[in-house]
Amino acid sequence: MSSRTPWRARAGTTLLAVLAGIGAFAVPGSAAAASPPETGRQTVSYHGYRVEVPADWQVVDLTANPRACLRFDRPAVYLGEPAEENDCPAHLVGRTAGIVVEPLTARSAARATAATARARHGQATAPTAVSSNDTIQIAVEDAGVLVTAAHTPETESLVRGVLGSAELTVSAGRTELPRAAQRTEATPLAAAGPQPGSYLGKGFDACAAPSGAAMNAWQANSPYSAVGVYISGSFRGCAQPNLTASWVSSQTGNGWRLIPIDVGRQAPCTGYSLKMSTDPATARSQGVSAAAAAVTAASGLGIPAGSAIYSDIEAYTSTASCKAAVLSYLSGWTQRLHSSGYLSGFYSSAASGIKDAASEYDNSAYTRVDHIFYAWWNGAADTGTGSYVPSTYWAGHQRIHQYVGEVTESYGGYSINIDRDYLDVGTGTPPAPTCSGANLDFASYPTVQSGSTGDQVKAAQCLLKAAGYDPGSPDGVFGPATTTAAKNFQTSRGLTADGVIGPKTWTALLSRGSTPTVQNGSTGEAVTRLQRALTAALGRTVAIDGVFGPGTDQAVRDYQSSRGLTADGIVGSGTWGALQSGK
Numbered sequence: 001m002s003s004r005t006p007w008r009a010r011a012g013t014t015l016l017a018v019l020a021g022i023g024a025f026a027v028p029g030s031a032a033a034a035s036p037p038e039t040g041r042q043t044v045s046y047h048g049y050r051v052e053v054p055a056d057w058q059v060v061d062l063t064a065n066p067r068a069c070l071r072f073d074r075p076a077v078y079l080g081e082p083a084e085e086n087d088c089p090a091h092l093v094g095r096t097a098g099i100v101v102e103p104l105t106a107r108s109a110a111r112a113t114a115a116t117a118r119a120r121h122g123q124a125t126a127p128t129a130v131s132s133n134d135t136i137q138i139a140v141e142d143a144g145v146l147v148t149a150a151h152t153p154e155t156e157s158l159v160r161g162v163l164g165s166a167e168l169t170v171s172a173g174r175t176e177l178p179r180a181a182q183r184t185e186a187t188p189l190a191a192a193g194p195q196p197g198s199y200l201g202k203g204f205d206a207c208a209a210p211s212g213a214a215m216n217a218w219q220a221n222s223p224y225s226a227v228g229v230y231i232s233g234s235f236r237g238c239a240q241p242n243l244t245a246s247w248v249s250s251q252t253g254n255g256w257r258l259i260p261i262d263v264g265r266q267a268p269c270t271g272y273s274l275k276m277s278t279d280p281a282t283a284r285s286q287g288v289s290a291a292a293a294a295v296t297a298a299s300g301l302g303i304p305a306g307s308a309i310y311s312d313i314e315a316y317t318s319t320a321s322c323k324a325a326v327l328s329y330l331s332g333w334t335q336r337l338h339s340s341g342y343l344s345g346f347y348s349s350a351a352s353g354i355k356d357a358a359s360e361y362d363n364s365a366y367t368r369v370d371h372i373f374y375a376w377w378n379g380a381a382d383t384g385t386g387s388y389v390p391s392t393y394w395a396g397h398q399r400i401h402q403y404v405g406e407v408t409e410s411y412g413g414y415s416i417n418i419d420r421d422y423l424d425v426g427t428g429t430p431p432a433p434t435c436s437g438a439n440l441d442f443a444s445y446p447t448v449q450s451g452s453t454g455d456q457v458k459a460a461q462c463l464l465k466a467a468g469y470d471p472g473s474p475d476g477v478f479g480p481a482t483t484t485a486a487k488n489f490q491t492s493r494g495l496t497a498d499g500v501i502g503p504k505t506w507t508a509l510l511s512r513g514s515t516p517t518v519q520n521g522s523t524g525e526a527v528t529r530l531q532r533a534l535t536a537a538l539g540r541t542v543a544i545d546g547v548f549g550p551g552t553d554q555a556v557r558d559y560q561s562s563r564g565l566t567a568d569g570i571v572g573s574g575t576w577g578a579l580q581s582g583k
Contacts, residue, residue: 070241
């Protein structure tokens with residue numbers, strides 16, 4: 001992250017410009033090798049895994065250069081096991097495409113997620129591998145490697161083409177994905193409370209999360225107790241070989257405060273290759289999608305609800321349309337984070353993004369972010385904002401000041417290139433979106449879609465809005481904005497994103513909210529939500545009165561039995577989870 005526009009202009013080049021400006025850099029070795037470029041391609045081999053990449057991709061042998069920064073702002077392939085310490089600049093904004101091929105070990109397997117695909121026996125690729133957080137990961141057990149491919153929406157097809165070219169060679173040896181790395185504890189690893197929580201003092205941010213050893217050395221010897229970590233976003237510049245749920249749990253348990261950062265779409269008035277739309281409605285929807293992905297990433301790392309997640313939107317030269325796009329994006333970002341119980345943060349230059357947000361502080365057309373994190377490299381370790389933001393705005397422990405950038409500091413034998421931050425933050429409670437004023441109680445929930453009208457459409461619009469997917473004002477008319485909101489909600493729940501609100505989408509919408517255990521004799525709002533959702537899921541009328549009586553008990557048992565759940569009539573996390581997933 002930076003506050004200097006000229007550097008950003010250079011970093012914001014397109015993929016083609018980057019490809020044209022970078023030559024191949026191959027480091028031969030016993031485990032990794034690259035062939036000379038031929039017809040625009042080069043063949044790279046590692047541990048019996050062979051893949052073709054564009055000739056002008058950089059090839060880095062991590063065995064020969066273990067501290068190399070795994071940076072994705074320029075196309076590259078990295079071969080070998082990344083070192084725990086690296087030589088990354090403090091901030092690299094921008095991503096093109098990149099692939100890391102590393103041995104399957106307990107350390108690398110700790111970064112595997114539910115989205116990690118496994119190549120079938122005898123194969124080197126997995127055609128059905130999904131992209132999660134703009135990353136495709138494949139465990140190729142027959143070669144004993146974990147392949148991680150970073151991309152943007154624009155370069156995903158390029159990266160999939162590279163992965164599709166992979167083959168096994170005669171030197172391949174099988175290593176299974178270590179099962180020891182897969183967690184079996186009843187309680188998953190998690191941060192020690194919401195992040196960054198309540199904290200007044202110094203912190204730093206670095207492009208890649210430092211190793212546990214470095215964090216321990218800095219904790220004992222440095223003035224810092226907070227660290228910014230890039231957890232998500234299509235435009236992150238660095239890989240994160242150290243960032244796992246275990247790392248989060250260990251560092252927060254040792255007293256570190258985390259500043260979770262998402263680097264996604266940038267302002268449309270910049271030269272970056274990944275930009276938000278100039279159409280405010282589309283930009284808002286893009287903010288919703290970014291927040292949904294950030295929540296998924298935070299949850300996977302054990303960063304709980306109640307934490308703030310900061311959207312990194314780099315400096316831009318403001319215009320009226322650009323400002324409207326940025327603030328619309330942040331509105332969607334904030335609404336979606338709030339719907340999952342997170343606080344919203346916004347990182348930008350004090351002179352552009354933060355100044356624009358402050359100028360519309362009380363404008364109800366935009367949803368205000370909860371925290372500001374601003375780059376103003378004036379060297380002052382405080383949370384003053386000068387003329388950029390009135391002192392009364394975000395004055396309730398809602399500020400982080402990045403006051404120095406791009407410096408290298410060493411403590412306890414560990415050197416890291418950082419930006420210096422000063423925090424005055426406190427825990428807050430995001431407002432719980434509600435759907436008051438609209439009738440949600442119906443004897444049935446028929447399928448509604450583009451062109452539909454009526455009270456059920458109004459109810460669906462209200463529920464989408466409360467979930468953080470803004471269809472506009474609930475007017476009972478199913479138009480394009482409602483279709484877009486429905487698709488985004490469906491995507492967040494793993495449902496078919498067709499924009500049609502049928503039984504599954506109704507069930508997920510109507511059951512959304514807290515998940516207390518309820519059973520025969522229970523009463524209240526959770527029971528009401530349950531009864532609505534059961535009506536939609538079962539396709540029959542369940543009395544909606546907020547009282548868990550015999551009729552609700554039978555409906556619950558019928559639902560549980562039909563969905564393969566224990567049919568005990570008790571609605572706990574399993575039954576709520578099925579309902580909220582639209583099952």
